[in-house]
Amino acid sequence: MEGIAPQRDLGPDLSAEGGKDLSQLEFGQSKIPRNLIAYIEVKISDPASVNPSARMPLYRLTPADLDDLTTALLSMTGPPAASGMQKLIIPRTEGSFRPVGEFSRVYERYKCSECHQFNGVGGTLAPDLSYEGSRAQRQWLISFLKNPQTLRPTLVLRMPQFNMTDQEAAVLADYLGIVLQSPLVDPSKIDPKTFTPEKAALGKQLYEVKYQCQSCHTIGSGGGYVGPNLNNAGNWLTPAWISAWLRDPQALVPGTIEPRRSLTEDEIQAITAYLVTLRQTGQPRAAARNTNRGASHAGSESEGQR
Amino acid sequence: MKGRWALIASMLLALGFGGACARKSSAVATDPLRNAYDSEPDWNDPQRVIPLNYAQSQGKRIFYTQCVWCHADSTPAGPSNRSNLKPAPALMNDGTVLNSESDDYLQNIITLGGSAVSKSAMMPPYGQTLTQEEIREVIAYTRAIAQPPYQPPARAGARYTAK
Numbered sequence: 001m002e003g004i005a006p007q008r009d010l011g012p013d014l015s016a017e018g019g020k021d022l023s024q025l026e027f028g029q030s031k032i033p034r035n036l037i038a039y040i041e042v043k044i045s046d047p048a049s050v051n052p053s054a055r056m057p058l059y060r061l062t063p064a065d066l067d068d069l070t071t072a073l074l075s076m077t078g079p080p081a082a083s084g085m086q087k088l089i090i091p092r093t094e095g096s097f098r099p100v101g102e103f104s105r106v107y108e109r110y111k112c113s114e115c116h117q118f119n120g121v122g123g124t125l126a127p128d129l130s131y132e133g134s135r136a137q138r139q140w141l142i143s144f145l146k147n148p149q150t151l152r153p154t155l156v157l158r159m160p161q162f163n164m165t166d167q168e169a170a171v172l173a174d175y176l177g178i179v180l181q182s183p184l185v186d187p188s189k190i191d192p193k194t195f196t197p198e199k200a201a202l203g204k205q206l207y208e209v210k211y212q213c214q215s216c217h218t219i220g221s222g223g224g225y226v227g228p229n230l231n232n233a234g235n236w237l238t239p240a241w242i243s244a245w246l247r248d249p250q251a252l253v254p255g256t257i258e259p260r261r262s263l264t265e266d267e268i269q270a271i272t273a274y275l276v277t278l279r280q281t282g283q284p285r286a287a288a289r290n291t292n293r294g295a296s297h298a299g300s301e302s303e304g305q306r
Numbered sequence: 307m308k309g310r311w312a313l314i315a316s317m318l319l320a321l322g323f324g325g326a327c328a329r330k331s332s333a334v335a336t337d338p339l340r341n342a343y344d345s346e347p348d349w350n351d352p353q354r355v356i357p358l359n360y361a362q363s364q365g366k367r368i369f370y371t372q373c374v375w376c377h378a379d380s381t382p383a384g385p386s387n388r389s390n391l392k393p394a395p396a397l398m399n400d401g402t403v404l405n406s407e408s409d410d411y412l413q414n415i416i417t418l419g420g421s422a423v424s425k426s427a428m429m430p431p432y433g434q435t436l437t438q439e440e441i442r443e444v445i446a447y448t449r450a451i452a453q454p455p456y457q458p459p460a461r462a463g464a465r466y467t468a469k
Contacts, residue, residue, distance in 0.1 A: 212427040214428075259431065
């Protein structure tokens with residue numbers, strides 16, 4: 001029985017008695033109904049009737065005690081039986097990421113984790129979003145969620161457009177910004193107010209002449225397309241992320257192909273100052289049309305509910 | 307006379323068996339693809355498959371992660387970034403350019419970047435991204451796929467004399 005060490009030459013283990021199959025029971029010559037309840041009752045009250053050679057003593061039990069004992073034995077079903085097929089199933093490891101609140105509803109609705117990773121949970125098709133709150137600005141996240149534009153022209157796979165409402169996009173962006181933060185990116189260490197035009201000009205020099213980042217990144221209409229397009233970097237990335245990224249890209253995204261350079265702290269500040277000046281204003285025409293359509297669609301839906 | 311025939315017959319038999327055995331074992335020994343860790347089709351002639359040893363296969367993996375975007379004409383993601391760059395980077399199998407450069411020079415340009423050896427600064431330094439061992443493996447890979455084929459320097463110790 002559970003909690004009691006088995007002893008030799010004494011009664012058999014009863015921890016799985018309640019889960020026994022009829023084929024495992026010895027009814028002998030007795031005339032009792034062939035079921036488990038009757039078997040247990042008779043075995044306890046009159047052991048010799050089902051097995052004449054049993055050494056179990058004959059207890060004088062009241063009907064109430066007999067009932068209680070039978071019930072207790074029936075409850076002992078032992079460990080869950082594992083068939084050969086069940087043994088092949090690998091149990092799913094529970095990740096540490098548990099979305100909560102309104103975010104979890106939107107997250108479940110659009111199945112974000114099918115493609116994106118969140119702290120080790122999710123697919124590998126799309127970028128890991130564990131630190132997205134440190135990387136992207138809230139306003140950019142909202143407009144991206146409503147109308148995903150590609151950042152890397154060579155990628156074939158695209159994020160689908162979900163036609164989500166403003167409110168859903170705001171919920172996602174707020175959650176990303178508050179919860180999914182990298183400990184390596186500290187916004188308090190960098191002050192955008194110190195970014196003077198002179199600093200930005202120096203950063204532009206470093207970008208274009210000393211480090212020639214344009215071999216992989218596009219600004220304006222020129223440059224390479226190995227890395228993401230930086231035309232909208234000022235609206236997209238947070239200054240803290242840019243500087244942390246320039247310091248050590250692999251620390252933020254392991255395995256990224258951006259090479260780690262030995263930049264001085266002043267150079268990092270200057271290049272960050274330059275990149276935050278890069279802003280694209282005005283929505284693309286397709287995006288504007290889509291948001292209008294989304295708004296009118298939501299309107300008709302609420303009308304239907306009324 | 308009888309003895310001579312028997313001798314000739316036994317010699318022929320031995321020759322026949324020996325020849326067959328030799329042919330079989332040489333077929334195993336001379337097919338280098340059987341013992342290779344990985345292989346790479348010749349970029350200019352896809353019919354010819356080049357066997358790679360362990361270091362070269364590691365170099366191939368690193369090449370297709372880091373270098374392929376600018377040092378090849380086609381990439382796993384489609385078109386190459388090479389056409390955007392001026393001066394155009396060398397193709398990694400271009401023996402006419404790379405065979406005349408020493409391993410040490412290639413190690414330097416990958417570790418320190420193009421600007422350190424008065425070449426285009428568009429080549430970034432990889433000294434902090436890859437280890438020296440990984441860079442050596444990339445060089446071993448470029449030597450393996452070089453076209454025309456790379457001939458190592460005749461004197462093995464030559465690279466240590468330039469101190």
